[in-house]
Amino acid sequence: MALNLLLLHTLLILLSLSITSSLPSPVTVHQDSPPYLWPLPAEFTSGDETLSVDPSLSLTVAGHGGGSPIVRAAFERYMGMIFKHAYNRASSSFLARIRFLTMVEYDITSLKIIVHSASEELQLGVDESYTLMVSKKNERSIVGAATIEAKTVYGALRGLETFSQLCAFDYLTKSVQIYKAPWFIQDKPRFKYRGLLIDTSRHFLPIDVIKQIIESMSYAKLNVLHWHIVDEQSFPFETPTYPNLWKGAYSRWERFTVEDASEIVRFAKMRGINVMAELDVPGHAESWGTGYPDLWPSPSCREPLDVTKNFTFDVISGILSDMRKIFPFEFFHLGGDEVNTDCWKNTTHVKEWLHGRNFTSKDAYKYFVLRAQQIAISKNWTPVNWEETFSSFGKDLDPRTVVQNWLVSDICQKAVARGFRCIFSNQGYWYLDHLDVPWDEVYNTEPLKGIHDPSQQKLVIGGEVCMWGETADTSVVLQTIWPRAAAAAERMWSTREAVSKGNITLTALPRLHYFRCLLNNRGVPAAPVGNWYARRPPSGPGSCYAQ
Numbered sequence: 001m002a003l004n005l006l007l008l009h010t011l012l013i014l015l016s017l018s019i020t021s022s023l024p025s026p027v028t029v030h031q032d033s034p035p036y037l038w039p040l041p042a043e044f045t046s047g048d049e050t051l052s053v054d055p056s057l058s059l060t061v062a063g064h065g066g067g068s069p070i071v072r073a074a075f076e077r078y079m080g081m082i083f084k085h086a087y088n089r090a091s092s093s094f095l096a097r098i099r100f101l102t103m104v105e106y107d108i109t110s111l112k113i114i115v116h117s118a119s120e121e122l123q124l125g126v127d128e129s130y131t132l133m134v135s136k137k138n139e140r141s142i143v144g145a146a147t148i149e150a151k152t153v154y155g156a157l158r159g160l161e162t163f164s165q166l167c168a169f170d171y172l173t174k175s176v177q178i179y180k181a182p183w184f185i186q187d188k189p190r191f192k193y194r195g196l197l198i199d200t201s202r203h204f205l206p207i208d209v210i211k212q213i214i215e216s217m218s219y220a221k222l223n224v225l226h227w228h229i230v231d232e233q234s235f236p237f238e239t240p241t242y243p244n245l246w247k248g249a250y251s252r253w254e255r256f257t258v259e260d261a262s263e264i265v266r267f268a269k270m271r272g273i274n275v276m277a278e279l280d281v282p283g284h285a286e287s288w289g290t291g292y293p294d295l296w297p298s299p300s301c302r303e304p305l306d307v308t309k310n311f312t313f314d315v316i317s318g319i320l321s322d323m324r325k326i327f328p329f330e331f332f333h334l335g336g337d338e339v340n341t342d343c344w345k346n347t348t349h350v351k352e353w354l355h356g357r358n359f360t361s362k363d364a365y366k367y368f369v370l371r372a373q374q375i376a377i378s379k380n381w382t383p384v385n386w387e388e389t390f391s392s393f394g395k396d397l398d399p400r401t402v403v404q405n406w407l408v409s410d411i412c413q414k415a416v417a418r419g420f421r422c423i424f425s426n427q428g429y430w431y432l433d434h435l436d437v438p439w440d441e442v443y444n445t446e447p448l449k450g451i452h453d454p455s456q457q458k459l460v461i462g463g464e465v466c467m468w469g470e471t472a473d474t475s476v477v478l479q480t481i482w483p484r485a486a487a488a489a490e491r492m493w494s495t496r497e498a499v500s501k502g503n504i505t506l507t508a509l510p511r512l513h514y515f516r517c518l519l520n521n522r523g524v525p526a527a528p529v530g531n532w533y534a535r536r537p538p539s540g541p542g543s544c545y546a547q
Contacts, residue, residue, distance in 0.1 A: 035180065037165050038515035039221055039490035040498050041187040046180040051136050053167055053176040054106035055083050065115030070153045070270055075111070078160050081522055082167045082176055107136045108178065111163070114149040115156050122269050123330055124461070125192045127151040128223070130159035134166065135182035154272040158221055162187065165518065191447070193423060193462030194492040195224035195276070196485060198477075199469035201231030201287070204254035209474050211267055216482060216524045218271040220489035220515075225268055226333065226464055228278045229256070232286035232303060237261070241318035244291030261326045276384070277327045279319060280335025281305060282368045288315070297350050301343035307364045308353040317375050324379045331402065332376050336369050337386035366393040373398050384423070387411045394418060402461070406431070413450045416459035424463035430488055432480055433468040435534040443487035443499070443508060463492050479535040482526035483516040517544040 035046060059075045061067050117127075130150040137145075148159035162185060170177045196217055198205065205213075214225060229237050235248030236255045249255045265275045282304035289296040295315060297306045305312050320332070341361035344350045354364055373383045377398065384402040390411065397403075397420070404423040405411040412422040424430070424447035429437055447463045465481075465488045472480050490508070491499055499508070512529050519526040527535045528547040538547045 036511055036514040037162060038486060038511050038518075039493035040511070041162065041185045042495055042498075043187070044183065044185040046184075047182045049136060049181040051107035051134070051178045051181045052173075053082070053178060054109040055176065057083075057108065058110045060110055060112040061115070062112065063115045064118035065120070065153050065156075066113055068115065068118075068120060068153045070120060071113055071115060071156050073270055074157050074160050075113070078164045082164055085169045085174070085176075107181075108134065108146055110145045112145055112147045113156050113159075114147070115153055116150070117152050120153055120269075122154065122272065122274055122328075124274070126154050128155050128158050128221075128272070129186075129188035130155040130162075132159050132162055132183065132185040132187070134163070134178055154223075157218070157272045158187065158189075161219060161221060189221065189223075189493045190495060191460075191462030191492045193224055193464070194222045194489060195226050195423070195462065195464030196222050196481065197226040197228055197425075197464055197466040197468070199228045199231070199467065200236060200256070201228065201234045202469035203473035203477075204234070204236055204250060205469075205474060205477065207256075207260050207264065209477065210264055212478060212524070213481065214264070214268050214271060214273055216478065216519065216522075217273055219519065219522065219524075220486045221493050222485070222489050223273050224329075224462075224464070225273055225275045226278060226466075227264075227275055228280070228333075228468075230287060231280060231284045235287040235290070239319050239322050241322050242292065242315055245288060245315075245319070246291070248287035248290035258322070258326060265326060265328070274329040274331075275327055276329050276331045276333055277323055278333035278335060278384075279316070279323075280333075280337070281316060281372050282307065282365070283337065283339040284335060297344060297347040301347045301350075304339055304341060304344065304365075304368070306350070307344065307368050308350055313371055313375065316372055320375055320379050320381070324381070330380075330382050331384050332379075332381035333384040333404070334369070334372050334376060335386055336389040337406070339365050339388070341365055362392065366396060369393075370396060370398070373401065387415075390415055390420065394420070404464070406466070410450060412447065412460055416451060416456040419459070421459045421461050424460060425466055427466075430463065430465045431468065432465055432484060432534070433471060435480070436532075437484070437534070438532070439484050439487045439512060439529055440504060440509075442484050443491060443504060443512075445488070445491065446496070446500070447492070448496070463488065465489075476535050478525050479527040482519055482524060483512060483529050484534060486512060486515055486519075513545045513547075520544060 057079065061071065130148055132148050134146045146163055148156055148163065150156040150159055166178045166183060167176050168179065198213060217225065234250045235245050237246060238255065238257045239245045246255055268275050285305050286302040289302055292315065295305050295312055296302045341364065344361050344364060369389050376383045382400050382402060383398060384404055387403055387405050387407055389397060390403045399419065402421045402423060403415040404425055406425045406427050409426055412424050415422040426445060429441050429445040447460050448457050451457050451460065465485045467477065467481050516526045516529050528538050530547055
């Protein structure tokens with residue numbers, strides 16, 4: 001009885017669809033308006049047709065990697081987003097029967113994904129390019145479907161995100177439609193490293209929140225989660241080799257097990273996102289001594305870590321050995337920033353050690369950083385360090401070092417001139433905890449500013465927005481990240497020409513409003529774009545698309 005009622009109800013709805021499909025769309029799309037895609041694809045053409053998408057859209061795969069579990073899982077995720085207003089996809093055979101009975105025809109009934117490589121290895125520079133074609137089958141076209149073609153599964157993921165943004169639910173016809181078809185998109189990222197930093201030391205972030213952040217990153221095509229796991233305030237990470245370290249956690253409930261971290265890495269990989277862990281040494285490490293007080297130079301000098309003891313470096317090596325089993329990404333961040341060595345000079349045994357080696361405290365800082373680098377390199381990691389290490393003793397850094405800018409605007413210029421790779425994260429614009437920086441300043445910040453030599457430009461591998469956690473916990477972290485992180489994401493993905501021309505109030509702002517609303521519709525509490533102070537709620541009533 002219930003099935004018959006459902007059948008009758010669905011028949012009535014679909015009959016109304018066939019009648020109302022000839023009505024004009026409630027969405028007016030002008031031919032000269034920007035496509036509502038974020039980030040903007042490298043190359044694209046579009047038309048003036050509106051195509052309907054079958055709610056039981058089928059997946060066809062081809063190529064060596066088309067059948068990858070990563071592709072199939074992503075397809076199901078995106079179908080849930082695209083058809084959240086439509087019928088349950090689990091009843092696809094039932095829908096097919098209804099479609100047959102009502103003779104309702106859809107323009108797009110299948111999505112074909114072609115992936116040429118079977119490799120699922122995710123490392124820096126993996127090919128994320130893709131081609132997306134969407135057209136109606138007619139005498140001029142034999143496609144009659146949507147097709148994504150990519151060299152790797154990760155390119156296919158980026159293509160699926162773009163396809164999902166082309167699909168819009170029409171509330172009048174209660175169907176999913178694609179406007180301005182046919183579409184032909186050829187896309188690839190401008191930078192290979194497009195990161196977001198999260199900080200789980202200043203405030204603990206539960207696993208589900210970290211997963212929400214990772215999921216939202218994939219919508220903007222970001223591809224590296226920089227996980228600043230521990231700092232002076234807390235050490236929430238399980239380290240089997242030195243099990244007392246996580247006594248430095250805020251509480252016994254605010255911790256990450258080895259299994260937790262492995263799950264975060266797995267979850268991120270399924271979305272084409274690498275996880276780069278950070279262990280910030282020798283400063284920012286007071287919490288280590290809660291479990292192992294010998295790491296402190298003295299009870300009154302709790303950081304930097306004790307440079308004189310082999311035990312300090314044994315602990316670093318043990319942590320890195322444990323982490324290497326969890327984090328496969330080729331980069332490991334060793335921090336090295338904001339190191340105040342005054343208390344080294346005022347601690348008797350450290351002062352004697354310095355004197356015995358004829359070291360200044362700056363020499364000891366260099367000694368510590370270089371020794372930590374060699375530990376990371378011995379575990380087949382490429383070291384990443386904050387810019388102070390380069391500014392203080394750049395000529396002595398391992399040549400494989402990646403310098404991360406944050407403090408001085410021209411550090412990347414200087415680093416690449418010396419042959420180092422660089423990650424751009426200028427705090428004046430790309431530190432998301434700076435709540436007074438508006439979206440347009442984030443958007444207009446150019447990682448290659450002042451770098452004109454093409455060979456040096458290639459050494460800027462990308463950029464990163466940083467969500468430091470001093471004033472952001474679970475209650476506000478997503479609102480603080482979004483939508484401003486999206487402004488940087490487009491700068492890092494789209495061509496420099498595309499993001500640098502025209503009036504961004506016309507070329508970018510309408511699309512950013514749309515993307516912010518897309519985030520909201522997907523359950524991400526992105527704050528209003530036009531806030532004069534980030535993460536605040538709207539000042540009054542209004543549309544999501546205008547605030």
